[in-house]
Amino acid sequence: GAVVSQHPSRVICKSGTSVKIECRSLDFQATTMFWYRQFPKQSLMLMATSNEGSKATYEQGVEKDKFLINHASLTLSTLTVTSAHPEDSSFYICSAKPGGSGNQPQHFGDGTRLSIL
């Protein structure tokens, strides 16, 4: 089945640090990847939609200069949380949608738990 690898799984760092999270589709090409944020005991909140080779589309209220997304290849998208602060602490999850004909379900990475001290 389709596998999405997300790294790192957990990050603890000081306030003001920038943190990069990688999302890779291991056995399929993903023209579209999605980045979600999940607060404790809540559902997923879509942050942005990332299309290979073009700029990401951010959801309302998500700062694009704060959360930099790069989707340079069909198998890799990165999310960089710039100058992270404690309020950025959260569980970040990526998903990848296979390309090709027909609609395919999104497959999720295992998530990254970000803790800013």
Added chain:
Amino acid sequence: GEDVEQSLFLSVREGDSSVINCTYTDSSSTYLYWYKQEPGAGLQLLTYIFSNMDMKQDQRLTVLLNKKDKHLSLRIADTQTGDSAIYFCAVGNYQLIWGAGTKLIIKP
């Protein structure tokens, strides 16, 4: 905007069947998904159904879709302790609209 609603909790006895329900408002959704999230983990795609289907069965899992009522359900037969998790309903075509998740609690 479009909405997806689920009960927050469901408690069942081990060995019984669990039925998790979901209602949605977007009648144009082509794909309807069930995802499972175990504590501290990411999301696992359990199953999905196309909007032109009424039912899909996969081993212990049965998905029922009532398009008229915009109601989706996930039935887990012979519920085991390993089924304890939060189950998310998500619907859409391209971007997904998510329910808040139903926490399945298994009683011995």
